[in-house]
Amino acid sequence: MKLFAGTAVRRGGVGAALTAAAAALAVALPAPVAQAAAAAAPPGIQAKGAYLQDGGSGRSLWSRAADTPREMASTTKVMTAIVVLEARGLNLNRTITVKRAYRDYVARHGASTADLRTGDKLTIRQLLYGMLLPSGCDASYALADAFGTGRTMTVRTQSFIARMNARARTLGLTRTHYDSFDGIAHGRTYTSPRDLVRLARHALRHPLFAAIVKTARTRQQAANVHRTYTWYNTNRLLGSYRGALGIKTGTARRSGDCLVFAAQRGGRTVVGAVLNDPYRFRDAARMLDYAFRRR
Template sequence: MRLFGGTFGGSFGGSTVRRRGAGAALTAATAALAVILPVTDAQALPAPSGPSGITAKGAYLLDSGAGRVLWGRAADTRREMASTTKVMTAVVVLETRGVNLNKRVTVKQAYRDYVARYGASTADLRTGDKLTVRQLLYGLMLPSGCDAAYALADTLGSGGTTAGRTRSFIARMNARARSLGLTRTHYDSFDGISHGRNQTTPRDLVRLARHAMGNRTFAAVVRTPRTRQKAVNVNRTYTWYNTNRLLGSYRGALGIKTGTGRRAGHCLVFAARRGGRTVVGALLGDSAARLYPDAAKLLDHAFGRRTGA
């Protein structure tokens, strides 16, 4: 389950994309943190046609503040979601009662063995290093580290064994999905490595993203293009780059999460803010070549309705 990395410039299918510095991207995103994003949205997709040429099998686009559906395709069809799963992983961590984001977590060899076994995306955590829960959230969401996901689930799950703790954590992910009304979402992993029943819909994924962005820590993490995090017990610094190529390239991009897998295809849940409006979208089952052009085209479509692309 390898994910994209790097940055880009130029244009996507007529959608303007600009290379910007990390500082400018952070400034553009700051205003979004004051917005409390609701969970519910309009249920029926609108009749007007959306942008042409979108290749994703499933898509959904929402004006977050108004709760108005802007466009969708197979919005309620279940599909595998790959590492966009990690949005819920982060939500469960951040919503754990009494969570201490400064709690130190020791990296176990089991976490490294896990990513090696599955050929999974990794934060390249080193055995014996201690990192805080907050640092692991960056390792989870920027390089999409399945080792960071394992460490968080093992640390914040309940039970006497690693297997028991991770199972309980996944159960909490499913319980939170139900409480948020994500009726067509089911998790069977803490990181998106599917065991046959790790599925969501574009509509559910957008609902989750809107909820998650209401948490200031989550919003700060996912809008970060790059971070350097030093282990708290040894002289080692981790440098992690965000896999979301919209950041710093599409004006007003706020982040969220990438994902890719053999059965899932290429996936992206994304958000951007312009002219006082926040738009959230999701693409499931897209192609590698079209994922970011499709996201940019959808955002241009959304902002072009009132403010111009």
């Protein structure tokens, strides 16, 4: 499957004639019609892929290449959280000991981190905060290692990733595949904007997930030592956009900046996603404004 899609722009010939005709038509349109046409899409969105949906009705509000698969960076961690939260017999107070391997992994990849310290014991709940707020790949590794099955860390994390893919299939995410537990892709981690929004809507049904991703800052105390972790949410919509519900950021060289987001106003929830967008927060705000102006 081709992961990256481009759009060719024709210059001259029929393309130039159509452009000229469109420009002439725009000039000829009455002002109210021209204004309606301009309002048909949120302005200036730079995302390569985007999708916007009414969270209640499921009605599509606007899209761009909504079904084109692209790399998604740390928005992967939404599915990591789902697999953990839906694990049979889940005990959120179960403690996990931080292994040196988790720290070494982050250092090796230059990845985002919750700065977990070797030997510290943190609960599953705390690790979810460490994964979803500062986008800690070390916390994601700890969860995949703890919830996977097998005798080695490699086998356990691979089994966890297999569960992520199985859950994607049952959720009907037909243009989504994972080859990592945190978005550090090896060439086969991708999703489409529509799939990412569908996953986000499902994730928000979990009360703990919804509470975590809406949190701007948290302080968490390790269970076995006198150490406090302070984590800040990487989602800049929180605190800057009225009604923002959070969700998840993602950034990598190949994926560009990504964001899956949601907001609620007047009892109405809107969920959206942008992939490969250098202005993701600005564009998310514009998409949300556009949605809330519509009925």
